[in-house]
Amino acid sequence: xKLDRRCFLALSIGGAAGTALTPLPxxxxxxxxxxxxxxxxxxxxxxxxxxYTHSVCDLCPGGCGITVxxxxxxxxxxxxxxxxxxxxxxxCILGIAGPQLLYSPTRVQKPLKRIGNRGEGRWEPISWQxxxxxxxxxxKTLRAADKSHSVAGVFGRDRGTVAQLxxxxxxxxxxxxxxxxxxxxxxxxxxxxxxHGMRASxxxxxxxxxxxxxxxxxxxxxxxxxxxMFKANSLLKSTGRVVQVEPRLSVSAAKADEWxxxxxxxxxxxxxxxxxxxxxxxxxxxxxxxxxxTGFETFKxxxxxxxxxxxxxxxxxxxxEKIVALARAFARARxxxxxxxxxxxxxxxxxxxxxAVHALNALVGNINRQGGVxxxxxxxxxxxxxxxMDAIAxxxxxxxxxxxxxxxxxxxxxxxxxxxxxxxxTGKGDSIETLFVADVNPLYTMPxxxxxxxxxxxxxxxxxxxxxxxxxxxxxxxxxxxHMYLERLEDVPSPAAYPANIIGLSRPAIGPLFDTxxxxxxxxxxxxxxxxxxxxxxxxxxYPTCLRETLGDKWNELNRKGYWQGPEVAAPLGxxxxxxxxxxxxxxxxxxxxxxxSQPALPQGDATTYPHLLLPYDTMRIASGPxxxxxxxxxxxxxxxxxxxxxxxxxxxxxxxALQLADGKPAKLKTPKGEAKVRVHITEGVAPDVVALPRGLxxxxxxxxxxxxxxxYNALVxxxxxxxxxxxxxxxxxxxxSKA
Amino acid sequence: MSTIDDQxxxxxxxxxEDENGHPxxxxxxxxxxxxxxxxxxxxxxxxxxxxxxxxxxxxLYSQKTQPVNFNHAMHMDxxxxxxxxxxxxxxxxxxxxxxxxxxxxxxxxxxxVLGESEEEARFVEEYVKTGKEVPWLVYARQPDCVFFSHxxxxxxxxxxxxxxxxxxxxxxxxxxxxxxRITGYSRDIWGKNIAGFKKNTWDRMKMDDCAECxxxxxxxxxxxxxxxxGCFVCHK
Numbered sequence: 001x002k003l004d005r006r007c008f009l010a011l012s013i014g015g016a017a018g019t020a021l022t023p024l025p026x027x028x029x030x031x032x033x034x035x036x037x038x039x040x041x042x043x044x045x046x047x048x049x050x051x052y053t054h055s056v057c058d059l060c061p062g063g064c065g066i067t068v069x070x071x072x073x074x075x076x077x078x079x080x081x082x083x084x085x086x087x088x089x090x091x092c093i094l095g096i097a098g099p100q101l102l103y104s105p106t107r108v109q110k111p112l113k114r115i116g117n118r119g120e121g122r123w124e125p126i127s128w129q130x131x132x133x134x135x136x137x138x139x140k141t142l143r144a145a146d147k148s149h150s151v152a153g154v155f156g157r158d159r160g161t162v163a164q165l166x167x168x169x170x171x172x173x174x175x176x177x178x179x180x181x182x183x184x185x186x187x188x189x190x191x192x193x194x195x196h197g198m199r200a201s202x203x204x205x206x207x208x209x210x211x212x213x214x215x216x217x218x219x220x221x222x223x224x225x226x227x228x229m230f231k232a233n234s235l236l237k238s239t240g241r242v243v244q245v246e247p248r249l250s251v252s253a254a255k256a257d258e259w260x261x262x263x264x265x266x267x268x269x270x271x272x273x274x275x276x277x278x279x280x281x282x283x284x285x286x287x288x289x290x291x292x293x294t295g296f297e298t299f300k301x302x303x304x305x306x307x308x309x310x311x312x313x314x315x316x317x318x319x320x321e322k323i324v325a326l327a328r329a330f331a332r333a334r335x336x337x338x339x340x341x342x343x344x345x346x347x348x349x350x351x352x353x354x355x356a357v358h359a360l361n362a363l364v365g366n367i368n369r370q371g372g373v374x375x376x377x378x379x380x381x382x383x384x385x386x387x388x389m390d391a392i393a394x395x396x397x398x399x400x401x402x403x404x405x406x407x408x409x410x411x412x413x414x415x416x417x418x419x420x421x422x423x424x425x426t427g428k429g430d431s432i433e434t435l436f437v438a439d440v441n442p443l444y445t446m447p448x449x450x451x452x453x454x455x456x457x458x459x460x461x462x463x464x465x466x467x468x469x470x471x472x473x474x475x476x477x478x479x480x481x482x483h484m485y486l487e488r489l490e491d492v493p494s495p496a497a498y499p500a501n502i503i504g505l506s507r508p509a510i511g512p513l514f515d516t517x518x519x520x521x522x523x524x525x526x527x528x529x530x531x532x533x534x535x536x537x538x539x540x541x542x543y544p545t546c547l548r549e550t551l552g553d554k555w556n557e558l559n560r561k562g563y564w565q566g567p568e569v570a571a572p573l574g575x576x577x578x579x580x581x582x583x584x585x586x587x588x589x590x591x592x593x594x595x596x597x598s599q600p601a602l603p604q605g606d607a608t609t610y611p612h613l614l615l616p617y618d619t620m621r622i623a624s625g626p627x628x629x630x631x632x633x634x635x636x637x638x639x640x641x642x643x644x645x646x647x648x649x650x651x652x653x654x655x656x657x658a659l660q661l662a663d664g665k666p667a668k669l670k671t672p673k674g675e676a677k678v679r680v681h682i683t684e685g686v687a688p689d690v691v692a693l694p695r696g697l698x699x700x701x702x703x704x705x706x707x708x709x710x711x712x713y714n715a716l717v718x719x720x721x722x723x724x725x726x727x728x729x730x731x732x733x734x735x736x737x738s739k740a
Numbered sequence: 741m742s743t744i745d746d747q748x749x750x751x752x753x754x755x756x757e758d759e760n761g762h763p764x765x766x767x768x769x770x771x772x773x774x775x776x777x778x779x780x781x782x783x784x785x786x787x788x789x790x791x792x793x794x795x796x797x798x799x800l801y802s803q804k805t806q807p808v809n810f811n812h813a814m815h816m817d818x819x820x821x822x823x824x825x826x827x828x829x830x831x832x833x834x835x836x837x838x839x840x841x842x843x844x845x846x847x848x849x850x851x852x853v854l855g856e857s858e859e860e861a862r863f864v865e866e867y868v869k870t871g872k873e874v875p876w877l878v879y880a881r882q883p884d885c886v887f888f889s890h891x892x893x894x895x896x897x898x899x900x901x902x903x904x905x906x907x908x909x910x911x912x913x914x915x916x917x918x919x920x921r922i923t924g925y926s927r928d929i930w931g932k933n934i935a936g937f938k939k940n941t942w943d944r945m946k947m948d949d950c951a952e953c954x955x956x957x958x959x960x961x962x963x964x965x966x967x968x969x970g971c972f973v974c975h976k
Contacts, residue, residue, distance in 0.1 A: 003776070003780070004776075006776075006777050006780075007776050007777055007779075007780035008780070010777040010778070010780035010781040010784065011780040011781065011783060011784040012784060013781060013784065014780065014781035014782060014783065014784020014785040014786075014788070015784035015785070015787060015788040016784075016788070017781075017784070017785055017788075018784060018785035018786065018787070018788030018789045018792065019788040019791075019792055021785075021788075021789060021792070022788065022789055022791070022792020022793050022796070023792065023793075023796075023934045023935045023936065024791070024792040024796050026936075027796075027800070027930070027934065027936075028922075030930070031800075031920060031922040031923050032922065034883055034922075034923040034925070035922050035923050035924075037883065037885060038883045038884055038885065038923070038924075040924060042884075044884045047839060048842070049832050049834075049836065049838065050832075050834060050836060
């Protein structure tokens with residue numbers, strides 16, 4: 001028999017027919033469909049027991065109450081707590097993305113010692129014992145050489161037990177150089193100090209106001225406690241009115257009842273122009289002005305003399321009629337509230353703007369009462385006994401701060417981190433031999449990134465407490481990684497601009513995933529190892545003990561409810577809560593007048609070389625602080641902001657036409673501080689010759705989802721100090737946009 | 741090469757035609773030439789049947805042994821497991837089903853070696869002492885897109901565990917876990933029988949098997965909310 005073609009065909013047909021009589025095709029089809037619907041590389045959460053931990057989010061100064069949901073041992077979700085007073089069930093996009101940060105590949109998993117050059121990324125794991133020994137050795141050597149004041153610490157905040165523990169360590173060690181991250185809150189604090197005569201944090205009772213006049217504050221862009229402000233903004237849709245004064249059509253401006261497009265940097269003048277109309281038309285609250293304030297006449301003369309609507313219209317580009325109408329509407333509202341601090345308030349800005357805006361609140365008498373601005377006296381939560389200082393500590397503390405804060409030049413300031421690069425780079429002041437950094441990423445967040453890098457390069461020993469390998473951690477010599485916020489127990493101080501004093505308790509939802517240690521424990525261990533008076537000032541065996549004892553009576557309530565709240569704002573604080581010499585609110589005093597008349601030289605750069613103006617803007621979808629955006633945020637960014645690795649800058653159609661730039665086309669952006677490749681997004685939302693760039697992009701550190709995407713605004717801008725506060729007053733910089 | 745077709749073509753002019761004009765063929769050569777074709781066809785059928793029924797199932801599944809050879813029967817002693825299956829496979833307070841116990845549950849009794857068994861000694865040494873979870877292979881694991889509530893069936897439907905899982909409680913050792921090389925799931929889902937035939941309710945765990953029981957008992961064939969059939973009742 002020959003096997004010919006017909007036999008072969010018959011064999012195949014027989015095979016096919018036979019196969020159809022077996023389960024093979026049906027089974028394979030079924031299996032392939034299951035396989036294709038359950039790709040093995042798709043992550044699937046554990047099926048373990050569902051548990052919840054109540055905690056407080058510590059990713060920004062918003063202080064929202066959160067519920068962390070776990071399946072088995074894996075954190076799978078973060079939700080807002082319904083009855084938490086600050087956020088009432090809400091949670092922001094960054095808060096939701098917390099689990100991605102917890103499991104981020106950029107976590108620092110164990111103590112690391114740098115072995116390559118700075119920034120090279122070559123590290124050697126080191127045991128906690130050896131790492132602490134290195135730090136202790138350094139601290140002991142410096143102290144023995146009478147250089148205790150050359151040790152400095154930069155922390156994310158100056159409140160809360162961990163920051164206070166470190167400040168205490170520095171004090172008994174002999175260094176006044178504790179820095180916190182500067183922001184609009186520093187300016188508010190100084191404004192309240194100058195006008196109310198007391199050290200207080202600002203509280204904005206936005207939910208009970210009926211007219212919010214925002215001078216550039218991003219009510220729905222992360223200003224204040226973001227979720228609280230979002231809710232207040234929504235509430236005002238039905239109960240009141242929001243007017244946004246801002247050069248750019250931000251989302252806050254777009255969602256406001258009215259957008260007043262103002263010339264960049266002239267918001268303070270507009271506030272004084274409104275004050276002019278209110279005083280001139282006798283619309284101010286005479287009860288407050290007469291009975292609870294002093295210096296009104298001087299203030300009145302200033303605004304009536306210099307800030308007539310026509311004059312202000314010339315300064316601000318806002319028509320005089322609009323100024324008059326806005327002033328009337330504001331003064332006639334029942335609870336009018338004026339706020340300032342541009343965007344998220346990451347750059348403090350000009351002190352006189354804050355004074356002018358706060359004077360508006362005083363004119364309408366909306367101070368220290370429901371629906372107004374409330375000065376919340378500094379909390380006395382942390383009441384540790386005075387530490388005994390030895391001679392070295394006293395001598396070190398007497399040397400004064402390296403940044404000049406509290407000196408005769410900046411008498412009202414407490415910390416001026418922004419002055420540090422210049423001091424170090426010019427060699428005008430003392431040097432810093434050892435720097436500790438925690439919850440901050442100055443190399444990314446501070447203006448003039450190059451100057452900051454040069455300044456850090458001058459510091460021989462940098463110790464970072466970073467949980468993530470951020471830009472600054474990459475420059476460190478030693479990393480002592482902290483637990484990240486979902487893994488640690490810590491008090492969270494009152495949320496930014498929240499109208500009551502409320503302490504939250506961040507509780508570990510999960511045990512530490514890696515070989516990290518609580519920074520509070522590390523500080524106590526360092527103090528104990530340094531011995532003598534330093535150890536004696538830390539009578540706690542560990543951080544949890546310290547926290548429990550420090551919070552004392554509040555601990556039980558904190559532990560049970562997750563928060564402790566000070567006196568309610570609902571009970572009017574009354575007007576008699578001023579601690580000035582006159583015991584009244586001061587519209588005018590020598591310091592105040594000097595501040596109001598000071599003008600920083602802004603913006604940087606000359607108009608001929610740099611015909612355009614670069615302004616930053618903030619968005620909830622990009623984390624612009626020390627925490628880098630997790631992938632969930634980056635994916636949410638609109639294609640008019642980010643395309644691939646290119647950031648789009650907002651440009652007015654007229655500017656685009658003049659430069660012959662089409663929408664989406666690449667361009668070169670040059671400022672006196674640096675240059676970058678960008679693409680343009682043409683929009684009427686910015687004025688001609690203005691270029692708007694989002695903050696929070698252009699990271700060189702973090703993962704592939706973030707690193708290399710866009711441009712860091714801080715690398716393009718410089719620092720211009722406010723003559724009175726010494727804080728960074730910058731709101732933008734001159735720039736030149738050209739065809740690439 | 742000479743073929744039957746070639747011969748036929750070559751013969752055409754010589755072939756006598758019948759009255760209808762059809763060519764007349766000699767039946768004998770035709771039978772000769774069809775025999776190998778038929779044989780090939782049958783061989784094809786036979787080979788494919790062998791492959792489909794015998795070889796394919798062997799190739800499709802890989803054989804795996806459980807990390808620990810577990811004796812259910814011994815643990816079902818009422819003195820050890822007073823609540824039967826639920827002693828170890830319990831419902832949590834929120835109503836969710838615990839499934840295979842975590843190491844912590846085992847360690848409640850097996851903190852140290854209790855018996856004579858070498859397997860138990862190894863279990864204590866390798867897992868309890870090190871705190872490493874036992875990577876059990878789950879015979880009844882469904883794809884992640886399948887939502888199944890144990891409590892709805894066991895507590896509300898008063899069903900017995902063995903209706904779906906078989907009489908696992910009497911087994912003295914773990915059986916071989918056959919893993920589907922394509923899907924990664926256990927053979928128990930499709931059923932031991934490659935054709936999908938079953939004798940017992942616990943022989944298969946496919947969607948049709950769920951539906952069969954739901955139809956037979958006329959229970960919840962649709963969404964609780966809408967009382968209408970819906971994919972999302974089980975596929976979330």
